[in-house]
Amino acid sequence: MDHVAELTSLSTKITSTIGGLAIIWTMFRQFMPYDIKRYLDTYIHKFTSYISPYDCFVIEEYAGDRMNRHDLYIATKAYLSDHCSRRARTCRIELGKDSDRFLVSIGERVEVTDDFNGARIWWHAHMHQPVSNQYSGRQSQEERRYYTLTFHKRHRELIEGPYLRHVLDKGRAITVRNRQRRLFTNNPYTEWSSYFKPMWNHVQFQHPSTFDTLAMDPTKKQEIIDDLNEFRRGKEYYSRIGKAWKRGYLLYGPPGTGKSSMITAIANFLEYDIYDLELTTVKSNSELRKLFIETTGKSIIVIEDIDCTLDLTGKRNSNKSKEEEEGDGSDEKNKRKYRFDDEDKKKVTLSGLLNFIDGLWSACGEERIIIFTTNHIEKLDPALIRTGRMDKHIEMSYCDFESFRVLAHNYLGIKSHKLYEKIRRLFEEVKITPADVAENLMCVGYSKVDAGVYLERLVKTLMERKEAVEEQGKDGIVDEVYKNNVSNGVELK
Structure with missing residues (x-):
């Protein structure tokens, strides 16, 4: 009994001593200069990394360009919110960006676990506190958040490759699913407004049209749904055949046959944003390319009534007059010809639109659908609607x-x-x-x-x-x- 009492007394003394040292160390660190504190933390971390069988990765909220949040951080936050937050006892509740849905995320210093192919991963949320400059009193950096994932060293290759790719893919899919989808329209472009206005304005897209409410022959409707599903699952296929991951649809038929309802049904089915491109406000081919670059993936680019917006009826050289073709050498006529040429360069041309659809610039981004609508398909240039540009022609006919x-x-x-x-x-x-x-x-x-x-x-x-x-x-x-x-x-x- 005396031996047990001695051990109990000894353990109590050791615990008290460790507790006292921890308090003293905390107080000492509080008054320690920042440079010395960072120096000691570095060597303490090196010492513990030698004896610990675990590795740790850090995912910062901002990386490189401080103006934009890191894509991996956003995906990680969505992944943990969906897969791991239910295991945490302390969570944060917030609204998603451009969304009215509540998102649950783990709180600071809260640990959650995840399992992947036999490996156990521990996740923690942290926050860098702003540091004040001892001379000026100003904060040297803003408040920044980051995640850490800890795992056993023997699983390092698994975590670096398949697991982080799994987190990124799942997180992106969850982000797309939770976001409020948007309807964009292009701003009229002027030289001065390009510095102050974005290329696109948007509103929330909440149109209720779906394939269930769309008035169309059921067989034809199912054919379109199957085609959209094949496109959505076609990333590896498009990469294998060497084509940009996009698809073109031409909707044609008389007014009132449901072309706009078809567009909204496609957007709701795929959960894509819509970019409604008004070509009459686009001044040049270069501006058209800028608009395309500003669009995002998982989106539908729509040009309605394509036969009415531009002269795309196949008369590609109609701007030249008969006298200009003859070329009589008159200075006045030559000046007029050059003036016409300069004006043409400032307009959207058929070749510029074709390059927009399937040229080099069409490969900037992926998972896009381009939709043209027209009431008169016979008026369109065959080069515009050939297979490869408009891959699927859908006739929107009268009601049966x-x-x-x-x-x-x-x-x-x-x-x-x-x-x-x-x-x-x-x-x-x-x-x-x-x-x-x-x-x-x-x-x-x-x-x-x-x-x-x-x-x-x-x-x-x-x-x-x-x-x-x-x-x-x-x-x-x-x-x-x-x-x-x-x-x-x-x-x-």
Whole structure:
């Protein structure tokens, strides 16, 4: 018993001594000059690294350019938030960038563990405190955060290669999933505004259109979904065949057939941002390249009504007059010719647009979709829409019965009705756009009434168009002008 009492007393003395030394060391460090403190910490770290079987990596919040956060740090934060934060007892809650979702991250000096291929990894969050200059009293650096991951030395190659790549890939995917997607539009460019305004402005993108709500033939819709899935999984394939990871879609068809709804459905399906490029405000090919460079990956670049924005009908030399081609040697005509050439250099040309789609500059970045829309595909230059530039041509046509059923379910919440058979026969005889069908099914004031009232209204519209077509001897297509004439009681010639 005496021996046990002596050991207990000795351990108590040792513990007290160590505790006292720790307090003294802490107080001593508080008044120690910064240079001496850093010198001692360096040698203490070297000594412990020799006897410790563990290695440690540091991931700083800022690396190199202090204006931008380190990509690996952002990915690590997202990875730990998703995979490891549930194991931590102290967490930080914050809103993600450009998002209304709450993100959970581990707090300072909190330890969480992760397992990867048999290796155990310990993660810690830290923060560099600002250091005050002893002469000026100013802080020498800002508050900076960083992560450390500790692992056994025998797993170093595994951590340096596969594990960090795993963290980066998973973290990037989580960041994309959690962010608030955006709709961009390009700013009108002037020489002075380029120094003060960004190339793109954006708003939050919250359009509800999806493939489930899109009025389209189910088989055709599934074909598009399969194509998008193949593109999303095609990084290794595009790298193997030596092509930029991008894909072009051409949406064509009459107005009101759902081209814009298709774009938003694609964006919501892939969870991509949208860049709505207004070509009429772009002054030159060089500005077009700058706009492309400023876009990010996982995005859709849209040029709507491409046939209306530029002269891309194949008349590539139409600016030259007949007299200029003859070249009679007149100084005045030569000056005018040079003036025209200078003006042309300041405009977006077909060749500049083609280089934008699949030239050298198109390889700046990856995982992009370029979409053109047009009401008149026959007006476009064949070089613009050939395979390889516009890889998939999607015709947005008039409403058929299957598309009508989707609209009826969206607007009226019904899957069948006694008027369906009559409506089916009318769709076989009359061509009408999905937008016009939706207009007839729209519940005024969102009131809850019998769906039959709106179906009867659609039947009446279809019957009126059928009679008007029969009277005029047309082929069943009723355009917007014709529809307005019929509704206003104008006699058609």
